[in-house]
């Protein structure tokens with residue numbers, strides 16, 4: 004029996020609304036209460052002393068993060084944005100250096116580069132994983148390239164073997180923005196641990212959160228120490244600490260408070276279970292949507308796991324119907340959390356106008372910028388096409404999908420696909 008689409012006045016397919024995702028429980032409440040009762044909500048000091056490294060919960064959180072991810076150094080910060088800025092500064096970037104990054108990401112992956120007056124150069128993404136395409140990275144390398152920022156976007160690891168090979172060959176640093184991929188695996192290593200520096204987010208809409216927060220990890224003690232300096236007023240500390248390398252030792256206050264660290268300690272204990280929950284829900288969606296013509300469910304590459312910050316879908320151009328009509332029909336069926344496209348960072352006004360610091364085109368206009376970097380539409384055709392027409396995402400980290408809610412979403416897609424011919428008859432299609 005074919006039912007009338009909700010868009011045309013029929014009954015909705017989704018009757019069970021998904022619950023909002025909330026990983027915070029009584030353990031977090033107890034942990035926060037104990038910080039409040041202690042009266043010390045942050046123990047950082049911006050001078051050289053033991054408290055330069057933060058209070059007891061910050062240290063406990065960093066040691067726990069190191070143990071969980073199997074890394075030597077974890078440096079907590081007040082956001083992943085801060086951690087990315089610290090990472091780019093720590094690798095000793097110079098003004099005018101070029102850093103290759105994907106445009107299919109949250110804007111901070113690229114602004115962390117600009118922050119040090121270095122120049123983001125955008126490489127295209129792979130169609131399968133949406134992560135930076137190593138061949139496009141290679142094509143964008145110049146004499147000025149110093150680093151690559153690879154993003155494990157949506158929760159699927161980037162092609163780290165190939166990116167590491169390229170980085171080694173061209174003597175580049177590799178930074179992994181794993182904000183969306185805590186717990187994802189790449190060849191039995193956690194995403195974020197295969198680069199010079201990996202970065203995670205604890206922002207409230209990520210898998211685990213502390214309200215705001217971030218973590219940078221590295222196996223390199225020197226990079227870890229430089230990030231700890233940038234985190235905490237480096238310029239006030241380098242002298243007493245006896246550091247002679249002053250490059251990028253302009254410090255910030257990127258410190259995580261004791262309340263957030265206490266939350267992080269509890270959240271980290273739940274990470275494995277929370278990720279497994281996302282994976283189970285996503286697999287149910289993938290299975291349910293399998294076989295709908297012209298719709299591609301998430302691809303998982305061999306030796307990788309996906310942790311589904313977002314659940315990406317691709318529409319085939321042969322479908323004969325535009326993405327906006329599909330979205331309207333799904334929304335009418337009661338599906339929440341599905342949206343069209345993702346980010347094309349290179350198309351943001353600051354790159355189009357090349358105006359970042361001040362109003363006169365700095366840093367691009369400065370003498371140290373040795374070539375005219377192109378940000379025009381057309382430089383990243385796959386990312387652009389996916390944003391403009393082919394990609395839809397479901398916000399896995401906004402919702403807690405129980406079986407009824409997943410079944411409703413799957414049924415809504417099937418119903419819309421059964422009604423494709425009627426949708427094609429709509430004006431504008």
Ligand SMILES: *Cc1c(COP(=O)(O)O)cnc(C)c1O
Pocket residue numbers: 081082083084085108109111112154180182183203204205206216217
């Ligand atoms: C969320 C996110 C960030 C920024 O994280 P914050 O902790 O909010 O600063 C950076 N990169 C990616 C890919 C993200 O998804």
